[in-house]
Amino acid sequence: MRSIPLSLLVALVLIGSAAQAEEETVPPAPAPVSVDADDHQLLEQRLAQSEQLRSEQEASSTVQLQRLRQENQRLRMQLKESQAQVQPSLLSDTQTWFALGAGLSLVSIFVGALLRGNRKSRREWIN
Numbered sequence: 001m002r003s004i005p006l007s008l009l010v011a012l013v014l015i016g017s018a019a020q021a022e023e024e025t026v027p028p029a030p031a032p033v034s035v036d037a038d039d040h041q042l043l044e045q046r047l048a049q050s051e052q053l054r055s056e057q058e059a060s061s062t063v064q065l066q067r068l069r070q071e072n073q074r075l076r077m078q079l080k081e082s083q084a085q086v087q088p089s090l091l092s093d094t095q096t097w098f099a100l101g102a103g104l105s106l107v108s109i110f111v112g113a114l115l116r117g118n119r120k121s122r123r124e125w126i127n
Contacts, residue, residue, distance in 0.1 A: 091099065
C-alpha cells in the first residue's frame, strides 16, 4: 500500500474541521417575541400616528393635484388665446421663396434689356 504524504493528511483534517465549524455556526431560530400590554399600546399609538400621517399626505397630494390641473387648464386657455391673436401669414415659406425667385428673374430680364440698348442687329457667332 502506498503511504499518504503528511501534508496532504494535515490539509484533509483542516478542511474537515472547517466544514464542521461552518455547520455549527448556523444561526439559531429567533426566539418568539413576547409583547406585553404597554408595548401593545405603544405599537397601536405608532400605528395610529402613521395612519394619520398617511391620510394627511394623501389629502395634501390631492389638493396639489387639483391645483396642478387648474394651472394646466389656465395655461391651455392662454395658449389658445395667443394662437388666436397670431395673424396667419400671407404666404407660406415655399410660396415666399417662389415669389423671390420670380422677382429676381424679372429684374434680370429688365436689366438685360436695358444693357442691350437700341441695337436692332443680332450678333451671331462667326464661324
